[in-house]
Amino acid sequence: MAVTASVPSRLPERSSTAQPRAIDASRPMRLSVLGATGSIGTSTLDLVSRTPEKFEIIALTAQSNVKELAALARHHKARLAVIGDETRLAELRAALEGSGIRAAAGADALADAALEPADCIMAAIVGAAGLKPTFAAVSQGARIALANKECLVSAGHVFTAAITRFGAELLPVDSEHSAAFQVLAGADPASIDKIVLTASGGPFRTWTRDAIAAATPEQALKHPNWSMGAKITIDSATLMNKGLELIEAFHLFPVSVDKLDCIVHPQSIVHCLVSYVDGSVLAQLAPPDMRTPIAVALAWPDRMTAPTEKLDLARLATLTFEPPDEDRFPALRVAKAALRRSDTAPAVLNAANEIAVRAFLDRKIKMFDIAALVEETLNAAERQGAICPAQSLEDILAVDELARFLAYEKLSGY
Ligand code: NDP
Numbered sequence: 001m002a003v004t005a006s007v008p009s010r011l012p013e014r015s016s017t018a019q020p021r022a023i024d025a026s027r028p029m030r031l032s033v034l035g036a037t038g039s040i041g042t043s044t045l046d047l048v049s050r051t052p053e054k055f056e057i058i059a060l061t062a063q064s065n066v067k068e069l070a071a072l073a074r075h076h077k078a079r080l081a082v083i084g085d086e087t088r089l090a091e092l093r094a095a096l097e098g099s100g101i102r103a104a105a106g107a108d109a110l111a112d113a114a115l116e117p118a119d120c121i122m123a124a125i126v127g128a129a130g131l132k133p134t135f136a137a138v139s140q141g142a143r144i145a146l147a148n149k150e151c152l153v154s155a156g157h158v159f160t161a162a163i164t165r166f167g168a169e170l171l172p173v174d175s176e177h178s179a180a181f182q183v184l185a186g187a188d189p190a191s192i193d194k195i196v197l198t199a200s201g202g203p204f205r206t207w208t209r210d211a212i213a214a215a216t217p218e219q220a221l222k223h224p225n226w227s228m229g230a231k232i233t234i235d236s237a238t239l240m241n242k243g244l245e246l247i248e249a250f251h252l253f254p255v256s257v258d259k260l261d262c263i264v265h266p267q268s269i270v271h272c273l274v275s276y277v278d279g280s281v282l283a284q285l286a287p288p289d290m291r292t293p294i295a296v297a298l299a300w301p302d303r304m305t306a307p308t309e310k311l312d313l314a315r316l317a318t319l320t321f322e323p324p325d326e327d328r329f330p331a332l333r334v335a336k337a338a339l340r341r342s343d344t345a346p347a348v349l350n351a352a353n354e355i356a357v358r359a360f361l362d363r364k365i366k367m368f369d370i371a372a373l374v375e376e377t378l379n380a381a382e383r384q385g386a387i388c389p390a391q392s393l394e395d396i397l398a399v400d401e402l403a404r405f406l407a408y409e410k411l412s413g414y
Contacts, residue, residue, distance in 0.1 A: 070095030243335020
């Protein structure tokens with residue numbers, strides 16, 4: 001991929017993300033799925049179950065859903081099942097009795113699961129909780145199919161440096177980044193004018209500011225196009241998700257911040273557009289089904305069959321685009337500012353947003369309070385000198401902890 005050529009970039013190590021190497025296709029791919037019971041995890045295992053002879057499932061993890069984890073582990077004949085919640089170990093052992101599948105529990109066991117030798121690790125734990133296990137996966141130099149966006153958002157510089165150091169291979173699973181990854185194939189970075197990520201606009205795309213202000217969690221959880229976990233669905237409703245994705249894209253692709261943009265595209269068919277200096281625009285299109293980008297990451301550089309509905313453009317008839325409205329979706333503006341501020345600002349943004357989204361789901365705050373709480377937390381962190389360069393995962397985790405403390409402090413004032 002020519003995108004690995006050197007470009008004026010503050011992060012030359014980002015080029016490591018665009019160097020796919022083939023996995024030995026003469027034997028089944030040894031695959032572990034971190035976050036196996038979630039939306040991405042189950043979609044991954046759905047793909048696996050269609051050609052089981054091509055995969056050997058090594059480790060599956062979940063946080064508290066023992067029943068589903070045990071069922072998946074049995075069905076896929078996993079070697080190891082790990083539950084994050086230590087109090088559920090006995091329950092997991094009972095559910096796996098007679099299967100020969102090893103059981104373990106706790107945060108350290110999650111990271112250990114990521115260290116079990118595998119060709120590919122699907123990193124699909126939600127939130128900053130995915131950092132340690134995904135970093136552990138990187139340290140074994142395997143292919144990382146990265147759904148957990150927090151590794152790039154909170155720890156982008158440190159994470160991409162670790163990918164390079166351990167000779168791991170990073171393939172994006174987020175649909176927009178998978179699209180960009182495919183579209184950029186063969187491109188000279190100097191020829192890229194802009195990478196534009198699309199956003200569906202979420203359930204409130206056409207709502208007035210006043211209506212959004214009064215929106216309930218149930219309304220925010222009704223995504224028009226995608227079926228996803230609760231956290232990312234709320235992020236899609238605020239457009240914070242697009243801000244997080246711009247930060248991800250900055251770490252994945254060798255372009256400067258001002259070459260990254262987003263556009264609202266309600267049909268969610270075009271996932272990314274790359275415009276070149278000669279005026280050409282290349283795009284990737286697919287129906288809104290995460291099994292397509294997951295299949296891309298599992299099979300790269302080949303292709304595997306996915307049960308995604310085939311695209312029928314004549315039936316769709318119309319594809320529309322509109323600029324995002326940062327007045328009605330202030331979270332996008334706050335995230336863009338954190339990207340430009342750089343250093344640990346995105347880690348603070350992510351931690352505060354996790355707290356804010358939880359508070360919104362628990363009906364403690366309203367929709368617009370999410371962006372406000374995140375912005376106040378960023379300002380407080382800046383005043384404390386916590387927005388600074390990070391050298392290690394430990395630095396990031398310390399900032400994450402401080403940001404959560406500050407966000408909770410602010411939350412008590414709502
Ligand atoms: P879900 O909420 O559906 O699933 C999360 C998974 O992580 C579950 O297996 C859950 O276990 C586990 N988990 C939750 N909390 C913890 C914890 N503290 N420690 C360890 N494991 C935990 O999330 P999604 O599948 O929607 O998203 C996963 C990641 O992928 C996120 O980072 C998201 O932003 C990203 N992503 C998701 C997309 C999607 O379409 N869903 C699209 C693009 C990116 P349990 O079931 O036991 O709670």
